Amino acid sequence: MRRVLHVSGPCRCGLLAVALGLCLGFGPAAAQQGGGARPFEALKKRLVADGFAAEAVERIYARPEVFVEADGVARFFLHSEAKLNYDQFTTPESIARARAYLAAHAELLARTEEVFGVEREVITAILLVESRLGTVTGGRSALNILSTLGALTDPAFQEEFFRILPPERRISRERYLERVQKRAEWGYRELKALLRYAEREGIDPAAIPASYAGAVGFAQFMPTNILAYGEDGDGDGRVDLFDHADAVASIANYLRRHGWRPGGDRERREKAIYAYNPSSYYVNAILAVAERLRN
Template sequence: MCDDQLLHANRRFSSRGLAILVVLIAGLFAGVLAADETEIFQTLKKRLVADGFESGRIDSIFASPDVAFEKGGVSAYFMHNESKLNYKQFTRPWSIASAKKYMNAHHYALAAAQRKYGVDQEVITAIILVETKLGTYTGNKSVINTLSTLSAMAEASPRQIIWENLPDDERRMSREEFEKKADQKAGWAYRELKAFLAYTEKEKMDPTVIKGSYAGAMGISQFMPSNIGPYGQDGDADGRVDLFVHADAISSIAAYLKNYGWKPGISQKEAFKVVYHYNHSKYYVNTILEIADKLKG
């Protein structure tokens, strides 16, 4: 072999060797990261078992390949801005027409809910329209991943991961503000996680496959798990509360609004206060009431 051939051979060997080395290093780091993500829920799992959940079930759930630390979705949760949402799209003529078709398709369930709870079916429909586009979009985030990740932020290491994952050019809060919000949300999310696990156990659902909003709200009604126990209703009388079923979601919304003071003939001012409990946004509430008026018209 001449010197030039030998040189080319050495270069090819070096390139291949470097490529193999890169692959090995990448695999090593991937393994470390995977192990870290597996371990990141260890304290959370112990808390859940201490609070009465069966250890075997908790181990099985968190061993699922579908359960993971949700960096992206939870970071988006801290960046969420209600005022930027385009609620006005739901008051357009084509949207109102779709809502009227929905009312015809689900007339029986809506009429039954109005009779039982005294809540206007137009308001129920307006909420379903805004929350999930009449049940056609109920969210694509893993509820257990969202709530488990937020719950894990009670610890410093998971909290730091989320902080570092916030885009620098869009970060709108100081570290002090972030820490304060993280404290609040970690405690809140843990309560929601326990309610979610209790609900899915009661209804024999697989918690690892349920999708919802970036905040963990789920179903056609977009209930947080803690609201399902007191307000979830079996609207189709099949013996289960499944908020991905229209009749159940309709009855559950009606039960929720009645609990907060909705009654037949309610004034606009009182109606505003009741719907505000569903979503603490004046923009949201005004949109719901505007849609309801259009549906009655």
């Protein structure tokens, strides 16, 4: 059975399309025509083979705002220049903003805590770290990021992409080849989930903003997690992670499904948060913010 994708309305157009097209060697005309450019050809065929309707796939990748997102995807293959400073989230200013969020959404958070058993302070801490309480959600296109990653399953595109990475910052070729195939397959799975989510919700896949990694909304969920754990927190029949009620409920559902229990010990809580983001620094930051909010 072919999946039917509904494509609607104009979206934000990336002005980097022409420049990236020139870097990858397919010229300004092809870049301006979006996905008709060569890097997405194999990707389109794979999507059709996996059950997506050919006409819908062609329409999506012919749009000028759908293009190779080299700038964002490159971050996966460059040496990191800095680590996130989690201390910024426990400053008096950050805690004050989080307290204001708790007050503004008190009824929603109380209802969610009652339903899912996840403390409001923990949910708020995650929103603070993930998206500055919904104010910073990324300015890239989820479709472009995940399409570019998915296209990197093609060995020829892998080689082209490696050549455009800044030589002084890119990882070694050996590490790149080890990493790119795994990352590309991951990106392709997330792309399929994004398209299914967009179809289910009746939204334009090209209109969904995301981080450089393709994470979406106030909760910064990857598309597979939206499908698996996204919750309709306000009862409108939709899952929209740019809506506070849905984002709050989705975070709580994710943690509960990963072992969070009311009154659980610290180890159980740490494991649930670690599933959300596998970083011990992240886990400690979330618990530290939540503790300050409780006090």
